[in-house]
């Protein structure tokens with residue numbers, strides 16, 4: 069007898085499938101909760117998770133991770149950093165915590181779907197750790213912002229946002245319902261862990277961590293990199309599931325779910341991470357542009373992952389690569405313009421120096437988005453802030469629930485992609501969003517977006533004021549220009565060009 | 568944005584906790600009100616209300632016969648959060664590591680009596696199936712509970728099950744190395760699926776796993792299956808182990824009982840919380856009456872196979888009964 073290594077006993081701990089006798093297999097694993105592909109149980113038993121850990125290792129390592137994250141927070145006297153932080157950076161924190169903390173917790177419930185209804189014991193065990201991980205991510209990302217609520221009411225939205233009908237919350241909930249909360253265990257493995265966690269969490273948690281380190285927000289940088297180490301583990305639940313599906317002749321359907329999830333994530337990141345990186349982060353502290361991060365993490369790494377596993381890149385890959393130059397700029401304009409409707413203060417990021425940077429990173433920016441900002445700048449200079457503020461709600465896409473945007477300027481291309489289904493007309497921000505709808509219309513058809521609710525009379529009074537109330541925004545919550553238009557006055561300096 | 572709007576007072580904590588008028592604990596800050604899927608009882612998730620998942624939540628969470636005016640007021644008596652759970656359990660695992668090392672040094676397994684080795688292969692190592700089932704049932708409860716403060720308790724309970732499943736796997740391998748002819752590693756599934764002494768637990772587990780109403784799952788698991796397992800498969804098995812000089816297993820089952828005690832504390836709190844609404848009492852009693860016969864049967868069948876333990880079944884059943892009776896439940 070001897071002390072054992074994990075590998076000596078690990079397989080025994082995942083040899084836990086048995087044949088039910090007192091209930092049926094179908095009762096125990098309803099297809100709609102377990103596996104919409106209906107792969108036989110024996111096939112699932114070849115599932116082999118690449119990232120293995122044991123309970124013993126888990127509690128030790130996670131205890132150490134938390135000790136690290138919490139002690140950095142305590143040591144750095146966080147409040148002082150926040151006082152001196154650039155307002156754009158504060159907005160990133162508010163947006164991040166509000167959009168993410170409770171969705172992380174909800175991701176735990178999707179991990180629970182896999183831990184209960186996954187067909188492979190290895191998947192169920194890994195997802196049990198995943199459920200714990202997401203409990204961590206929900207809790208720690210509430211604990212850290214909590215101390216700021218006394219200074220700034222918008223931080224209350226770290227907890228409140230996902231409970232609200234704010235449009236950004238609706239968009240976030242809709243996307244995550246589609247890739248995790250509303251899906252069976254196998255689809256969660258593909259859509260959440262493979263398509264989202266192996267690709268996009270890198271963007272938010274490593275890309276943004278790099279910016280945070282530059283800004284000097286060591287606590288936040290350390291926190292989100294620590295979170296990403298958990299993601300890197302449970303993200304690997306999806307790969308062996310994909311292998312099994314492909315081996316059993318389900319490539320086409322698996323590909324479709326991955327394509328749907330990837331697109332839904334992309335649109336959400338275009339509105340969350342895009343503006344954070346290219347507009348809110350102070351210019352001097354930008355590690356890379358959003359597009360550069362996307363190219364590194366998504367186009368480089370994720371594309372390789374997809375091909376390695378035997379899938380193809382999504383059919384709309386060219387559209388996506390094109391969109392990397394445009395979508396988030398339009399989203400940013402929209403968010404800034406409708407700033408009273410969000411719980412953070414959008415930083416315009418359109419001062420002369422920042423425009424030079426944008427033009428360098430996105431050639432043609434000045435001739436397109438820049439033109440819109442020119443109008444905004446003139447209005448502010450002329451004392452007409454009112455013209456830069458909304459009076460109505462934007463037209464939003466019935467899939468991603470974000471404003472429908474296009475590229476302004478000479479080749480103004482905003483276009484409504486619509487579809488009539490069972491007597492109702494649906495509007496989409498792109499042909500891909502419409503394609504997603506067409507794959508499974510009844511999953512989406514009965515859902516009412518903010519504009520649908522407005523038209524149905526659920527928002528009263530039927531104007532912007534009523535909409536703000538409906539979205540749960542009190543005057544102190546409503547977003548303002550993060551820098552109180554200070555950036556506009558840089559345009560008065562005639563020597564700017566020579567700099 | 569109108570300038571005349573009244574300035575709101577600065578917050579001291581999340582607005583949803585402000586009404587409590589006291590400083591919130593870390594536990595409350597990070598544990599209360601985390602489920603947004605409970606906000607719209609007709610549509611848990613932001614998609615067509617008719618999707619399978621939305622229907623599932625209407626049937627098994629919103630449609631549960633138990634009700635409470637504010638589920639989010641439930642509190643875990645231990646106030647565990649993720650951070651403290653790991654600290655506690657890392658300490659518990661250090662203790663178990665120490666046991667493993669100590670008994671390894673003593674060449675404990677080599678000294679076991681063959682009659683007891685045989686009993687371990689039939690009564691102890693096949694337990695990984697029921698522990699995995701408990702893990703599955705507990706994550707289901709986590710997924711479906713109407714308050715995050717209930718969910719978190721169930722999450723930690725699921726993790727505890729995986730913990731004990733892992734220890735059994737470890738011990739199964741160790742025993743197989745010393746006693747290769749007793750079917751360790753390879754024969755547990757056959758025993759779990761065929762040996763009469765497991766069939767009561769198997770029936771109870773399989774049926775509990777499909778008791779999809781969130782609160783019926785809670786009753787079947789936390790008030791019947793887990794107490795039965797704890798009393799028969801930990802306490803009584805532990806007693807038998809000591810009679811056969813297997814104090815190692817005795818220590819292990821005692822250590823596991825620490826987790827079970829925690830489970831019973833929040834189970835008791837949740838029952839009392841449910842009893843705040845009088846109408847829930849009948850529902851709870853109805854479920855207890857439905858599930859307890861299966862629990863008693865499981866105990867009887869398992870304990871009948873425990874060597875040298877004539878009073879094990881009665882002792883185990885009595886302890887389960889008194890746990891439930893202490894909560895004002897009918898059986």
Ligand SMILES: [Fe+2]
Nearest residue numbers: 172175202205
């Ligand atoms: Fe996470």
Ligand SMILES: [Fe+2]
Nearest residue numbers: 175265299302
């Ligand atoms: Fe995750």
